[in-house]
Amino acid sequence: xxxxxxxxxxxxxQEGKNYTIYCNYSTTSDxxxxxxxDPGKSLESLFVLLSNGAxxxxxxxxxxxxxxxxxxxxxxxxxxxxxxxxxxxxxxRISGGGADGLTFGKGTHLIIQx
Amino acid sequence: xxxxxxxxxxxxxxRGQEARLRCSPMKGHSHVYWYRQLPEEGLKFMVxxxxxxxxxxxxxxxxxxxxxxxxxxxxILRIQQVVRGDSAAYFCASSPQLNTEAxxxxxxxxxxx
Numbered sequence: 178x179x180x181x182x183x184x185x186x187x188x189x190x191q192e193g194k195n196y197t198i199y200c201n202y203s204t205t206s207d208x209x210x211x212x213x214x215d216p217g218k219s220l221e222s223l224f225v226l227l228s229n230g231a232x233x234x235x236x237x238x239x240x241x242x243x244x245x246x247x248x249x250x251x252x253x254x255x256x257x258x259x260x261x262x263x264x265x266x267x268x269x270r271i272s273g274g275g276a277d278g279l280t281f282g283k284g285t286h287l288i289i290q291x
Numbered sequence: 292x293x294x295x296x297x298x299x300x301x302x303x304x305x306r307g308q309e310a311r312l313r314c315s316p317m318k319g320h321s322h323v324y325w326y327r328q329l330p331e332e333g334l335k336f337m338v339x340x341x342x343x344x345x346x347x348x349x350x351x352x353x354x355x356x357x358x359x360x361x362x363x364x365x366x367i368l369r370i371q372q373v374v375r376g377d378s379a380a381y382f383c384a385s386s387p388q389l390n391t392e393a394x395x396x397x398x399x400x401x402x403x404x
Contacts, residue, residue: 181333210392212395217400218397219382219396219397219398220334220382220395222394222395225392265334267333270336278324278336278339278350279324279336279393280336281326281334281336283332283333284332284333
């Protein structure tokens with residue numbers, strides 16, 4: 178059974194600081210997603226990481242994937258208040274009939290204080 | 292091109308009633324996924340459907356829950372005889388093909404009283 182673990186689950190940080198969220202997963206998968214969710218809202222896709230060593234950046238967020246270590250990171254640079262949200266990583270399940278569905282981590286609740 | 296449309300956005304049901312949640316995928320998408328999100332939790336996969344077929348329902352409770360995606364019309368997630376523990380946000384996602392990125396709807400927040 179595929180398990181996805183994120184840490185930390187809660188993070189309070191000050192504006193201007195840097196921090197990293199970690200996502201470990203338990204079985205082979207070569208597709209990992211990062212999503213953002215604001216309270217009461219749907220999920221916004223941030224990054225899709227498809228291969229070992231993939232690195233993607235958008236503004237103050239950068240995501241990377243190490244498929245050998247089964248680890249992805251989401252790095253926040255010089256945080257601003259607008260980045261306060263819950264961030265989920267999700268890994269594509271591989272079932273007997275092929276890949277389907279995503280297995281999500283529990284999410285990292287990020288609060289950025291002015 | 293409208294995104295994934297779910298309705299209703301909020302649904303209140305008394306214990307024992309039925310809940311029907313609808314999901315219209317994006318135009319051109321024939322793959323639909325349903326997920327459930329409990330408060331303060333990540334999303335849990337429930338079921339994966341293509342037109343007229345259930346491909347994987349391994350995440351769906353065996354009793355009271357059913358899903359369909361007919362040839363015409365939206366996908367329906369049906370919960371019979373709802374209980375308080377069914378209260379959650381239910382999200383639908385769609386994709387054009389297998390193994391391509393799925394796009395999420397706004398979700399239906401079900402409250403069982």
